[in-house]
Amino acid sequence: MSEAHVELVAKRFQAFAEPFLAEPGDNFAYRLKVEHTIRVSAIATDIADHSRVSERVRFAARLAALLHDVGRFPQYKRYRTFRDAESANHAALSVRHTLRGDMLADVPEDIRRLTLGAVILHNVRALPLTLPPETLAVARLVRDSDKLDIFRVMIAHFSQETPQHPEVALHVKPHPTAYSQAVLDGLLRGETGDYRHIVWVNDFKLMVAGWIYDLNYRHSLKLLRERGYLDTIFDSLPAEPKLLALRSQIMGHLAQRLAGD
Ligand SMILES: [Fe+2]
Structure with a gap:
């Protein structure tokens, strides 16, 4: 080989x-x-x-x-x-x-x-x-x-005024502030999101942010931090207390797993 x-x-x-x-x-x-x-x-x-x-x-x-x-x-x-x-x-x-x-x-x-x-x-x-x-x-x-690449694809897709193609984000419904409580609650418990619960565009973003719990290699987490994907995602979500709590939980998780670098 x-x-x-x-x-x-x-x-x-x-x-x-x-x-x-x-x-x-x-x-x-x-x-x-x-x-x-x-x-x-x-x-x-x-x-x-x-x-x-x-x-x-x-x-x-x-x-x-x-x-x-x-x-x-x-x-x-x-x-x-x-x-x-x-x-x-x-x-x-x-x-x-x-x-x-x-x-x-x-x-x-x-x-x-x-x-x-x-x-x-x-x-x-x-x-x-x-x-x-x-x-x-x-x-x-x-x-x-x-x-790691889907993070990139999704951020590029959602930052466009007119998304390039409906299949990129699997037909989620666009809305500036709506999200599903069940998706957020799952992530707050440290679970990874489930495609079947995704309704809104913000659910999709939350699910993608929650993938941090399913990244395995330390270098993957480093790439995630270097590329600033999580900040980009959270900056595009509504500034509500529950979502801010999730943000600090997820950023804390990243910092903890990369501690010592
Ligand atoms: Fe695939």
């Missing part, structure tokens, strides 16, 4: 995406996923380079980052949505199309297995802690990288 394998899989991903990008009409959704994939793989490399992980974990995480959203392309082509509940589990589609296209050809068997494990696990709400340690390490790394 070498750098050349990662390059090869990156090329295969590009070749897989190309026909979708060439489709007439609405190709914004496909471009979004290609760009997301490229950034997620860069973030995964960065986290791996700054963390104590084995070479095997490092390679598998980089491959899984490249392949995690392969299923988004056939999903959007068939259903015109990124909402899994209304279409199909896109992680399962990613595995199916990775295998069908033999996109992991020439990759050693142990790394293939770790890669596919992280792809299928990248969108589960919580990782089963009974997983083998290396599977867990790869899945956590990919999930952190994915989330």
Whole structure:
């Protein structure tokens, strides 16, 4: 396993995406996923380079980052949505199309297995802690990288007067101040948000802020702090006491986990 394998899989991903990008009409959704994939793989490399992980974990995480959203392309082509509940589990589609296209050809068997494990696990709400340690390490790394880029995508999306595309934020309802009490209460208890409870745009922002409880690697938290994503999100929410309390709870959590830096 070498750098050349990662390059090869990156090329295969590009070749897989190309026909979708060439489709007439609405190709914004496909471009979004290609760009997301490229950034997620860069973030995964960065986290791996700054963390104590084995070479095997490092390679598998980089491959899984490249392949995690392969299923988004056939999903959007068939259903015109990124909402899994209304279409199909896109992680399962990613595995199916990775295998069908033999996109992991020439990759050693142990790394293939770790890669596919992280792809299928990248969108589960919580990782089963009974997983083998290396599977867990790869899945956590990919999930952190994915989330860090979604922070960026969401902030770019919500800061536009006219959001670029309804699928980016999965059709949440726009409103300057409305939010759901259930979403806020869950986050105040330190739980991560649940897509099923999201109604308003502010619910979505809160859920994304709550992902901090599900970031695993220290370097991921550092990237989050460096990029100022949490401040951007909270600055765009109404200045209500309960929301301010959540803000200080979340910022406190970040500071505590990064203490000693
Ligand atoms: Fe995904």
